[in-house]
Amino acid sequence: MSVTVEVSNLIKQFDGGHVRAIDDVNLAIEEGEYLVLLGPSGCGKTTLLRTIAGLEQPTSGDVLIAGSVVNGLPPRVRKVAMVFQSYALYPHKTVLANIVFPLKPEKLPKQERESKARWAAELLGIDQLLDRKPRQLSGGERQRVALARALVRAPHVFLLDEPLSNLDAKLRASARDELKRFQQRVGTTTVYVTHDQAEAMGLGDRIAVMDKGKLRQLGHPVEVYDDPADTFVATFIGSPPMNLVPRDGTLVGFRPEHLLPVSHVTGERVDVTFHVDRIEHLSGDRHVYGTVSGLGEENRVIARLPATVTDPVTPGEAHAFGVNIDRLRFFGAESGTRTEPIRVDAKHG
Amino acid sequence: MAELVRDAPRRQELDGTRRRLADRDGFLAWIFLVPTVVYIIVLVAIPFFLAIAFAFSDVTAGNPSYDWVGLENFSRVFDDPVFWQALRNTFVFTAISMVLIVVFGKVLAMVLVADFRGKWLVRFLVLLPWTTPVALSSITWLWLLHSIYSPIDWVLRNVGLIEDNSYFLGKPALAMGSVIAVHVWRLVPLAAVIMMVGILSIPDDLIEASRIDGAGFWRRLFEITIPLTFPLIAVAALFGAIFTFTDMAVVYVLTGGGPTNSTHVLASWSFVRGIGGGDIGQGAVIALFLFPLLLAAAILILRSVRKMETI
Numbered sequence A: 001m002s003v004t005v006e007v008s009n010l011i012k013q014f015d016g017g018h019v020r021a022i023d024d025v026n027l028a029i030e031e032g033e034y035l036v037l038l039g040p041s042g043c044g045k046t047t048l049l050r051t052i053a054g055l056e057q058p059t060s061g062d063v064l065i066a067g068s069v070v071n072g073l074p075p076r077v078r079k080v081a082m083v084f085q086s087y088a089l090y091p092h093k094t095v096l097a098n099i100v101f102p103l104k105p106e107k108l109p110k111q112e113r114e115s116k117a118r119w120a121a122e123l124l125g126i127d128q129l130l131d132r133k134p135r136q137l138s139g140g141e142r143q144r145v146a147l148a149r150a151l152v153r154a155p156h157v158f159l160l161d162e163p164l165s166n167l168d169a170k171l172r173a174s175a176r177d178e179l180k181r182f183q184q185r186v187g188t189t190t191v192y193v194t195h196d197q198a199e200a201m202g203l204g205d206r207i208a209v210m211d212k213g214k215l216r217q218l219g220h221p222v223e224v225y226d227d228p229a230d231t232f233v234a235t236f237i238g239s240p241p242m243n244l245v246p247r248d249g250t251l252v253g254f255r256p257e258h259l260l261p262v263s264h265v266t267g268e269r270v271d272v273t274f275h276v277d278r279i280e281h282l283s284g285d286r287h288v289y290g291t292v293s294g295l296g297e298e299n300r301v302i303a304r305l306p307a308t309v310t311d312p313v314t315p316g317e318a319h320a321f322g323v324n325i326d327r328l329r330f331f332g333a334e335s336g337t338r339t340e341p342i343r344v345d346a347k348h349g
Numbered sequence B: 001m002a003e004l005v006r007d008a009p010r011r012q013e014l015d016g017t018r019r020r021l022a023d024r025d026g027f028l029a030w031i032f033l034v035p036t037v038v039y040i041i042v043l044v045a046i047p048f049f050l051a052i053a054f055a056f057s058d059v060t061a062g063n064p065s066y067d068w069v070g071l072e073n074f075s076r077v078f079d080d081p082v083f084w085q086a087l088r089n090t091f092v093f094t095a096i097s098m099v100l101i102v103v104f105g106k107v108l109a110m111v112l113v114a115d116f117r118g119k120w121l122v123r124f125l126v127l128l129p130w131t132t133p134v135a136l137s138s139i140t141w142l143w144l145l146h147s148i149y150s151p152i153d154w155v156l157r158n159v160g161l162i163e164d165n166s167y168f169l170g171k172p173a174l175a176m177g178s179v180i181a182v183h184v185w186r187l188v189p190l191a192a193v194i195m196m197v198g199i200l201s202i203p204d205d206l207i208e209a210s211r212i213d214g215a216g217f218w219r220r221l222f223e224i225t226i227p228l229t230f231p232l233i234a235v236a237a238l239f240g241a242i243f244t245f246t247d248m249a250v251v252y253v254l255t256g257g258g259p260t261n262s263t264h265v266l267a268s269w270s271f272v273r274g275i276g277g278g279d280i281g282q283g284a285v286i287a288l289f290l291f292p293l294l295l296a297a298a299i300l301i302l303r304s305v306r307k308m309e310t311i
């Protein structure tokens, strides 16, 4: 069972209006979609999630689940399941009792409840831990218990608040993969909060990028990466971030991996002179720091040369680099939002 | 390491020894324990053994010379029906008071943590009984429960619930009830504050998780709040029970043990016999009777707390 989740004109203020945690957000999540909420710390991701869950009431605007307004309804009737960043397992209950707990309001016989809980535990591979208390579990096991508790009563919506942030890097990668496959299997509409862009790019059907309580862009990971709606998204996503070069009241942007020695740029391109300062070697790639001239004002940029590009690049020297003209993005210098392309002198390569 | 210290200049060696003295946990533990040990010996152990000694003697207020009389005091105490009445009263008083205190304390604690307008006033009023000296508040209660001028009677009469005055302190059952009521009124604020601390110590996300999991008020109360605060409640209840068990203030001020010795508890009976009546031997026997009961209660509750494995 999966449903749509929608928020419209949602505003949430704290402290009598001093803090605007969510500032007029409109967002429609499709049935069975895996939406990732991405944004820097303090941008209102958790607040948005809690408002959808019913733990916070909106200051104004609506939350719709399955097409009907649920403002003012308590969490339990919204049929949402939430995994907290801290997992919030009940410390005095065993793993089994933790997983059974959400089933109690449904008037099922005890045995049926337990067999459902065992099914959920098996699905997540924690069926051998059922008699333990949460404090006897590792971080990864706790996360799985929290997930099992969330899915056991087949909720309409999953809300996950940075569920992987307590895990180490290696476990996080495998847990991310597991989570995605699990969601595809059950097909439940999922909202996943993170401030880790790698997680967002890897997991999301769509990504919603937030900043200071506002929704900046909503789209496919590829779309958000390739066609950022504004300079915030352009520089928040991608590491190293998109290069921005001022030119005639506009900012010309291009990703570091598209700034290459001229011989490697195919199609129509703009030529620049790249004064190299410094080179970093990172997992096979070369990150080249320097200044470009010839595209607009002189500006500091970063180029990312993949391992396949073996041209010599020497710090302290100027090199002939180029960017494919289709890879250029344009933003208003004042507003920061996307604008129409402006003319740049191009050459065929 | 030792060689290094020996080779080092003199001042460093001094520093080194001093640090090592402060590092010795066992030594420090003893220093910190000394005041407690002295306190316990002077104010607990000595009176305790003195009481045991008196229990086997014919010491009275008028004749303090010590003569061994064996078990005579014990047989005299046990032959007295007032003692058995007081013993029964002590249990009834403690059990009923503690149940009421825990229940009302819990309810009040939840009122205290709730968020509403003017809660500082409610919190202040709730804590008032605890801050009032019991002798003072009992006098107010004496008036409230007065045989002729009781305002409670007046209200009940005017509402039409009773015909005649209740004589709260004049009938044994009502008098015992009044004693319990005043004692509960006195201890509930403290219980509420202790339980409030317990409730506040539960992480918010656990409460929120239980709301998401569809638990209503009662399920949340019985499956989350109470289990998580149980060790605190148990320890507080233990102290409350011991305090109640040995307390005589309310009985003494409100009824003086009357009517006809029907509301005495062990502590007040021991006081009346030993200090009021001057028969120190009998007073000691009655007071000693509290000891095994308290010991059993303490062991019982501490054990149940230890058995609870939480967090």
Ligand SMILES: Nc1ncnc2c1ncn2[C@@H]1O[C@H](COP(=O)(O)OP(=O)(O)OP(=O)(O)O)[C@@H](O)[C@H]1O
Pocket: A014, A015, A019, A020, A021, A039, A040, A041, A042, A043, A044, A045, A046, A047, A048, A195
């Ligand atoms: N209960 C509250 N009272 C007052 N301000 C709050 C409250 N909850 C959140 N805020 C504020 O709202 C803003 C958004 O908070 P939120 O927790 O949603 O951020 P977040 O995007 O989840 O950040 P993080 O990635 O660090 O978890 C912050 O500025 C925060 O200080």
Ligand SMILES: [Mg+2]
Pocket: A045, A046, A047
């Ligand atoms: Mg957050």
